[in-house]
Amino acid sequence: MIAEDFILKNYNSSVESGSVKWESPSNIALIKYWGKKENQIPENPSISFTLSNCKTITKLTYTKKDLSTALKVTSDFSFDVYFESEKNEAFKPKIQTFFERIEAYVPFLRDYHFKIETSNTFPHSSGIASSASGMSALALCLMSVEVDLGADYTSEYFNKKASFLARLGSGSACRSIEGELVVWGQNESTESSDLYGIKFDGEVHPNFKNYQDTILLVDKGEKQVSSTVGHKLMFGHPFAEQRFAQAHDNLAKLKTTLASGDLQNFVKIVESEALTLHAMMMTSMPYFILMKPNTLEIINKIWKYRAENISNVCFTLDAGANVHVLYPENEKESVLKFINDELAKYCQNGHFISDFIGKGAQLIEK
Template identity: 30%
Template sequence: MSSHIASAIGHPNIALIKYWGNRDHNLRLPSNGSLSMTLGDLETVTQVTFDPSMTEDRLYLNENAISGPSLDRVSLHLDVIRTMAKLSFKAEIISHSNFPVGAGIASSASGFAALTVAAAAAAGLELNPSQLSRIARLGSGSACRSIFGGYVEWKAGTNDHNSFAETIADQDHWDLVDIIVIVEEGHKSVGSTSGHKLAESSPLQDARIHDTERRLSICRQAILQRDFLSLASIVEEDSNMMHAIMMTSRPQLLYWRPETVAIMKSIQEWRHAGMQVCFTIDAGPNVHCLCPSRYKDQVGDLLKQIPGVIRLIHSVPGGAAHLLPIKSPSID
């Protein structure tokens, strides 16, 4: 049975140019390309065991047995790998994350990246990173970016085979820090999968998609040239554009809390005063505050003074999803 067990680690990522909306929901083919930074201090560790004695898949997240739609989604993803490996065994999946799940910190990205790497290895498949990225995309679109480390671009592609991510700069290229400002710990009311399906109902989505290549080009160059002011401008613009789609979808999605807006305004004021800092917000109320590492203490102290801030989570750029030595965690 040892050949049917594998463990892997995956990191979430913060999208600098956002993925929002699909042109094919089943294959998670995105409406637009995207660009992100992998977050090295946040992680999901997942162990997969394919067991011929099991009659159904079992999923444990942070010590809790999971059933219903979340288990179904994982089982469907495992089916892709089982089909590729010509394997029929059901699986036990044990997964732990060291950050809030379902709160706009890309927990599905790290989760499905780790799951893909571990399950593929446990099933005996030898896949390259591009293949792993394509498969991870089927479970969670942003997971295709978490297969890679550093600064990562997801090419929208034209079909299932050429829509995957690649690294444009490694994790040591630029010493940015992501300070995640937690204003709400719980699960968001509408998950990203549902939100992607609503995107096309916004009258603004077509214009956003049409403009994507411009934003990607500016962001890509800003990263490669380590030009923070250019990065700040385009990252905030792109984040606001995505939330404009959410707010004009039918039904409307409003993830922001009053604290979210207060943090956004404060960050812009600090930048106008000369500090290198900017914000971006995924599908949730929590704010990602980006700055060069030399500003992290100053920015962190200022953020803590804003009413409603529960806590801060810091992360530097991180590496690719990869296999880990096998452990034997027990579930009581």
């Protein structure tokens, strides 16, 4: 599909009001995308596990503007944002930008006033990809409004357009619509698109079913550098082209690994990708070190535990200090004991979140 396929051409503008509520999960990339072109197009492909417990719940209420009001503010989008039940002005610029990017595909945006009520099941801006779950939940709500306004979509088209819209809010958000593994970015190894995430089409060995992800909250504060700024640092980066090629190569290797069930190879690919992501930030200009001392302590503890216990536990990182501890379900009891006994002390206030691989977003009410 091409971008023009997602333009809503006709809708019932007489609908006065309605509301819809979706929950959408975060995701954790195994192959990382870092660097993007215009219109939120990734420089390299990525693949992620969709999470289950770490999610955003968003209710969107829409009310038709009255004619006198509409004539006065035709150039404006009209919306209010409530985060954790409190009005939040800080989120408005990002949603304003999102609406500007998607208006060509969602032309009813200026016809209505929107009340956006959103909350997370995890700390905002803590490196658990809150923009991914948040923007995907909002995109899904807007897709449900399209249906309210008379659109008749297959579930496949609905999900693809939701992913397409979410990408224009936050790149990684396009990987949060479906589960369990989602690919984004054109490549030769899998069915894929630069425009939206696609459910991984390869074989997945039982070893990777119901995979576990425990997120160690090393630092719950705002990230030192936003992902938007970080992606821009790939322009002119001395190692950018080699990194993009590496991601393609690692995705091909991971596809083979997921089919074979080779857990040791999975560990090597995933940890290498995480460290490469941070290496790109440390070698950009300006440069950043987003890991904290406790991040490194945790990584070394994981390596020691894995060697001593013949375990398949491993780590991955997003663009922040927190550590995602990945492990197969059959190691859940022993790894959680290890986390409680040895790793929790490196977390802020001892906090961590136990999660596992999920099925994607869900409609809560309409």
